[in-house]
Amino acid sequence: MAEPLMQIQGLESGYGEIQVLWGIDLEVHEQELVSLIGSNGAGKTTLLKTISGLVPPTNGSVLIDGEEYAGRRPDQMLTAGVAQVPEGRRLFRTMSVRDNLLMGAYMRPQNDPGIREDYERVMAMFPRLAERARQDAGTLSGGEQQMCAIGRGIMGRPRLLMIDELSLGLAPRAVEMLIESLLELNRAGVAILLVEQDVATALDLAHRAYVVDRGRIAMSGTARELADAPEVREAYMGI
């Protein structure tokens, strides 16, 4: 198999004295859609933040194309092609939808004609945003905010987009739309690392998946394998 886009080995991190991750091994290949599942407080968000450079790792390695990126700053991770859509959307509330999307392209040269192209692409992907481009982001509904957050991630033109809690608190119809868009994005060649509390959906979408439990990887495999595993069905799908 080709070299993974991102390969994580023995990653440890936490907040001050509190260690949260205890040696995570995980990889994402080009164009793959990988889901991370696990109960509340398992450390999924901390893992994404450690990868994206918001939380410094205390140990372990994050290889992008074989090069060491553990402990780099978020802007360096973006340059390497790794972007994160944070839990809770975290839009810039009193900026317009358009300005939020342009913030996503902050790292790119301002005269890059690709920015305009990607902006149009996001608008085509989420027509609801096009209607509301001039509105403050804080006035959007939850689903629209998630569209805007994902669009903002896309505007950095990442090769790997990490999304923390896609469907949390959103109406089922909005979730369906978002999933369609994610699949489209993935087919267009962007790898996705998805944290999703709805385990059935997470496994339905993904090629492969990992189960995070108390800061460790408890299980991994193809989405199919995990969906069929009795442990997963019992612990996370309530079957």
Place this chain on the structure above:
Amino acid sequence: MLYLQVLINGLVLGGLYACIAVGFSLVWGVLNVINILHGSFVILGSYVAYFAYVHLGIHPFYSIILAGAVLFALGYALQLGLINRVVGAPVLTTLVLTFGLDLLLNNAMLVAFSADYRSIQLANPLGRMDLGEVTLPLDRVASMLFALGLTGLLYLLLGRSRIGRAIVAVRMDREAAALMGVRVRRVYAITFGVGAMMAGAAGSLLALIFPISPLNSSEFLGIAFVVCVMGGLGSITGAMIGGLALGVIESFAALFIGPEHGLTIAFTLLILLLMFKPTGIMGRRGYE
């Protein structure tokens, strides 16, 4: 006509107050640091203008650039070297740090420049213009226009430029801004530098109007504080409106109650305003 004259004097003063306050407000809003150094920054800007005029013959209007550059460099270095270490700490910690730094800077200025009041006597003042019964003191009016112009420039910088958008993003959500690739610590340093730059530019303009002495720093700090609380934190338009309002209130209070009480009355009225409208003139939006 007397009232019109007082109004004009108040607006002239208020434009300068806006320029003093806007940098203080920016730093408070973005870094959540109450910068006690701000008054001394203004004074340092005045001294730059004073010495540039006395020794080099540079008009204070041109010294805006010089004073702004000197103060930007000082502010940037202070933030990167010292204040960045305590950003995010409880507000009392940052308050104590900037208070300590202010003692250092203010005393250094006392040693270097003495407490004597100095003032710039322009060789070629613009004089006054009489419009009926109203008189425009032209140098002061020009200072005020420069002050408002600079404040407007800052507004444009924040709204239109790349670094401006980064500053606004950091103010709203530091972590989300970092995820966009904004280098937050550098933005903090630039923000603090810009705050100091605005203070320096204001000081340069004030050198034409007020006597210059390190002893005045607390008055300027007080003005910045009140304008900024009144207008709403981190809001440029708020600082602009708040500054103009303070200047006008001060002028009328001086007329009705006596010139020595102008600022006291103005501050008292503001406390009353805040009791009834605690979010400031611009309301909640200023906080976001």
